[in-house]
Amino acid sequence: MEVTRFAPSPNGSLHLGHAFSAIVAHDLAVAAGGRFLLRIEDIDGARSRPELAQEFRDDLAWLGLSWEEVPAQSSRIDHYEVAAATLAAMGLLYPCKCTRADLAGTQGIYPGTCKADPPLPGTAVAWRLDVAQALARTGPLNWIDALAGEQAARPDLAGDVVLVRKDADTPASYHLAVTLDDAADGVTLVTRGADLFEATHVHRLLQDLLGLPVPRWHHHTLLLDDSGTKLAKRRGSPSLADRRRAGEDGLALAQALRTGQMPGGITLSAPLHSVA
Ligand code: GLU
Numbered sequence: 144m145e146v147t148r149f150a151p152s153p154n155g156s157l158h159l160g161h162a163f164s165a166i167v168a169h170d171l172a173v174a175a176g177g178r179f180l181l182r183i184e185d186i187d188g189a190r191s192r193p194e195l196a197q198e199f200r201d202d203l204a205w206l207g208l209s210w211e212e213v214p215a216q217s218s219r220i221d222h223y224e225v226a227a228a229t230l231a232a233m234g235l236l237y238p239c240k241c242t243r244a245d246l247a248g249t250q251g252i253y254p255g256t257c258k259a260d261p262p263l264p265g266t267a268v269a270w271r272l273d274v275a276q277a278l279a280r281t282g283p284l285n286w287i288d289a290l291a292g293e294q295a296a297r298p299d300l301a302g303d304v305v306l307v308r309k310d311a312d313t314p315a316s317y318h319l320a321v322t323l324d325d326a327a328d329g330v331t332l333v334t335r336g337a338d339l340f341e342a343t344h345v346h347r348l349l350q351d352l353l354g355l356p357v358p359r360w361h362h363h364t365l366l367l368d369d370s371g372t373k374l375a376k377r378r379g380s381p382s383l384a385d386r387r388r389a390g391e392d393g394l395a396l397a398q399a400l401r402t403g404q405m406p407g408g409i410t411l412s413a414p415l416h417s418v419a
Contacts (some may be wrong), residue, residue: 145177146331147361149203149210150321152184153195156382157202159409160336160366160374163400167363168334169208170401179208180328183215186320188312191217202383205393213328216320223315226323226353227270227307235277235352236306237261238268252302270307274298277348286347288340289332289361290416298348301341306349322346326355337362337412338373365412366405373412 147168151161172179181203185191196215203210230236239253240262246253253271262268277298284296298304306319315323325333325346333343340362350357365373387393399406403415 144331145172145175146180146329147172147177147334148180148182148213148325148328148330150182150184150324150335151199152187152190153192153199154187154190156195156384157199158374158382159400159406162202162206162383162397163366164334164336164363165203165208166206166397166400167361169210171332171334171361177331179210180330181210181212182324182328183212184317184321184324186216186313186315186317188217188310198384202387202393205383205387206397207394208397213324216315216324219320219324219327220314222323222327223307223320226319227315230272230306230352231270233280233352235273235280236270237273237303238266239271239303239305240266240268240309253304255303258303267309269305269309271303272306272345272349274301274303274348277352281348281351284347284351286343286357287359288343289359291340291362294343296344296347298344301345304345318342318345318349322349322353322355325358326350326353331358332361333358334361334363336365336373338365364415367410367412369408369410371410374409 149165149168151157169179181200183196183199185193185196227236237258238261239257241256245256258273286294286296288294304318305316307314308316343360347357368374386396403411405411
């Protein structure tokens, strides 16, 4: 049975891009006679605002969607720790003490500083995946995007990503938590924005290392604001909650998003249901 999900992080109100994402995931499940799940990705302790989870449910209901809610990430910390210990026992994690400032100018690809020169014991560290070693173990991997077709996994493009964060409140990184959760929730079609396309290379590698089932993916078109930039919580795009409280018709909005009739000022990064 097809299982899709919408997995918002409660660090800000949802906007039209989230509505579109939820509708795509919902409609794909419904079309296949499957299940549509809601999972609150509240692993980012410092930035999570618990009250937003209810706001998100109210937004989805206003859009006319129905869903099954699965456990939030904060209830699955043990699960993440076990997986991290498994990867560590395989010799695939190394400690890293680098700060954001240390990494300025590296464009997100870790230069391997702490791999070459391990931090002293007692230092606060994050744990990074040694992607070269991991790939030597798995060999080449592929994955399937429902829109873009079969992809050769290139986790090397992201470099040695963090899997266990330095911050004790946030033990797992997005990559580790989302991969484990999608497997635990039985997700068969991971539906999310094209901005997360590259992350899937890393998730595919983690699935192989941890012996998890391999879903398919559907990376959808993004909604852009009038400056051509992806809508973002932090830039103050109008929130769904604001629209809902102002009395806008949520069902009509959902129908407009489904048919590509974007509200004023919003454009799509690529035609509906094509690759961004
Ligand atoms: N929690 C992520 C976000 O809000 C989405 C994760 C995903 O869909 O893989 O952006």
